[in-house]
Amino acid sequence: MKSFTKPTLIIDKDKSINNIRNIKQKADKNKIKLRPHFKTHQSLEIGSWYKNLGINKITVSSVSMAKFFSDEWDDILIAFPINILEIETLNNFSNKCNLSLLVDNFFSIEYLNKKLFKNVNIYIKIDVGYSRAGIQYTDLDYIDSIIKLCSFSNHLTFKGFVSHFGNTYNSKNEKDIVKKFKSSITKIEKLREKYKNYEFSIGDTPSSSLINTYPSFITEIRPGNFIFYDLFQHLIGSCKIEDIALRMICPVVSIYKERNEILIYGGSVHFSKDSFHKDDKQFYGYVYNYENLWNEKNRVGILKSLSQEHGIVKVENIQNFRIGDLVSIIPVHSCLTVDKMQDFFIEENKYSIMD
Amino acid sequence: MKSFTKPTLIIDKDKSINNIRNIKQKADKNKIKLRPHFKTHQSLEIGSWYKNLGINKITVSSVSMAKFFSDEWDDILIAFPINILEIETLNNFSNKCNLSLLVDNFFSIEYLNKKLFKNVNIYIKIDVGYSRAGIQYTDLDYIDSIIKLCSFSNHLTFKGFVSHFGNTYNSKNEKDIVKKFKSSITKIEKLREKYKNYEFSIGDTPSSSLINTYPSFITEIRPGNFIFYDLFQHLIGSCKIEDIALRMICPVVSIYKERNEILIYGGSVHFSKDSFHKDDKQFYGYVYNYENLWNEKNRVGILKSLSQEHGIVKVENIQNFRIGDLVSIIPVHSCLTVDKMQDFFIEENKYSIMD
Helix, strand or coil: CCCCCCCEEEECHHHHHHHHHHHHHHHHHCCCEECCECCCCCCHHHHHHHHHCCCCCEEECCHHHHHHHCCCCCEEEEEEECCHHHHHHHHCCCCCCEEEEEECCHHHHHHHHHHCCCCEEEEEEEECCCCCCCEECCCHHHHHHHHHHHHHCCCEEEEEEECCCHHHHHCCCHHHHHHHHHHHHHHHHHHHHHCCCCEEEECCHHHHHHCCCCCCCCCEECCCHHHCCCHHHHHHCCCCHHHCCEEEEEEEEEEEHHHCEEEEECCHHHHCCCCEEECCEEECEEEEEHHHCCCCCCEEEEEEEECCCEEEEEECCHHHCCCCCEEEEEECCHHHHHHHHCEEEECCEEEECCC | CCCCCCCEEEECHHHHHHHHHHHHHHHHHCCCEECCECCCCCCHHHHHHHHHCCCCCEEECCHHHHHHHCCCCCEEEEEEECCHHHHHHHHCCCCCCEEEEEECCHHHHHHHHHHCCCCEEEEEEEECCCCCCCEECCCHHHHHHHHHHHHHCCCEEEEEEECCCHHHHHCCCHHHHHHHHHHHHHHHHHHHHHCCCCEEEECCHHHHHHCCCCCCCCCEECCCHHHCCCHHHHHHCCCCHHHCCEEEEEEEEEEEHHHCEEEEECCHHHHCCCCEEECCEEECEEEEECCCCCCCCCEEEEEEEECCCEEEEEECCHHHCCCCCEEEEEECCHHHHHHHHCEEEECCEEEECCC
């Protein structure tokens, strides 16, 4: 095994491809498109794994990310209410790329109609109860006004509706995820009663991982995190722990026998700061020996706190650690860890995410 | 004013220099060294502001950061228990640089004695109650063993003790900070009774900002955050809000009148995820109009939640916002925001932090 000397992110290609394949098979069975969210990995190399499995449409979360991936992808949805200040970048976007934009207000669609000079697809972002972004699913007059404007526009083609079931992330277990999925679907069904000939794109990793049969009007799913999963997904029931396809490798720099804790070189500048709360405890990762890198059965500690470069691990048996050891950690949130680390290893090879 | 189109970090040079000058004057008055922590800004440009004020010793938090700054600085303390896995980088370190290392265990000092081939200064990291890193201040025999080993070594020169009063960060107000400072000082004084001819380096932004008179045996302070401060420091009483020298500028992408909230382009990949809890509320920043960029009196909202690229701002008067506006935000934690953003603007000029 490669001997790392600093906090390092490693990714297991086989596990990742297996995770993609599982979701892809479900999408195929249901005859819906899989348009994976690329904010999780932000990498051309990892993007190619999707391509090899026959996936040709992607989701991104910013205009910059769309620009980055447009070198290799020609069907991109920016799943974030469009930032009209980036109109110049949009106007300079390659015409080879079939670009889809999200709107959730009339002001932005009017702006795009006047200031955008290229053909794009328009999707309306629908809020089904998460209260982050989107038009309320009951606000049919407002939705109509946007569709109508698109129908008069030369370059804006209204395609359908996009929603994100973010409330599945507040689940405690599999049953809970499925219940939240069904409750959100009921709301979208109300929309569908009126808007029959449009696309309905949904998608979040928890429900995409557990739902086997979709209502037939759902045309697309857009999960992202599922390629790697993480401790959060495992603890709410989205995946088995052995499905988690990435690890942080960190050096042990000190050992505190009196408090059964070790200090690792690895802090919030490496892991970000997302934590998980369970049984009145807050933690940032599960810790394993480096020798048992992908063996999730032999957990040796819990990452209990993070400051800028310090991580404190509460361990089960302090005698098993030596200064200069490496430990392997399953982080709580893989998307933010990848974004923080910028670089990752797949076996002996180093890759970087977008700038 | 420059018209930004994406989340952008801007830094006020005058405020920053004023913040440096204030702490430098106190250090000078007390005849102690100011060895500022450069993890906050990670920038050669900003480092030069310190240099211009006569500061020539710096603190960093990793071997990589020491390497980066050794191009321009020749007296560097790595204030993190040394990671012995980076011995090769240390051995290749420029001899022009006066390098100081931190140890908090016998294993590492023995390792340095055998495997390091250059002269370095050694400081012992002392734990005065924060329980993150360090040898207990009462563990005199253990401390003695390290000093003794250094005394026999050809290249390890024991210089003194370093501690970080991290518990001042858990303060509620100025009085609390001062109380925690005094309690930590009492513990170091016990050490000082035995070790009279050594250096005593302390330093955290809350106490460095409020303490005017240091005990005479304190030889050095090492705060970092004080150059910019942030909302956290302001809310625990370290600084006035007008001292905060950095802002995040973010586009308004949507407006939700029914819930008095706006959606900004700016999320945890820009701000990191540190929050502040007050009156049962959790928040990530204070929000201002871009037109009143540095006027902290006219707050218009609170950054109440962050996901990867989304920020939700609860606003006072929703009528005052238009899609395409920019807002200015004081983040909770400046060090992590700088680390996340990688680039920042000072007036019209763009700078980058270390890779």
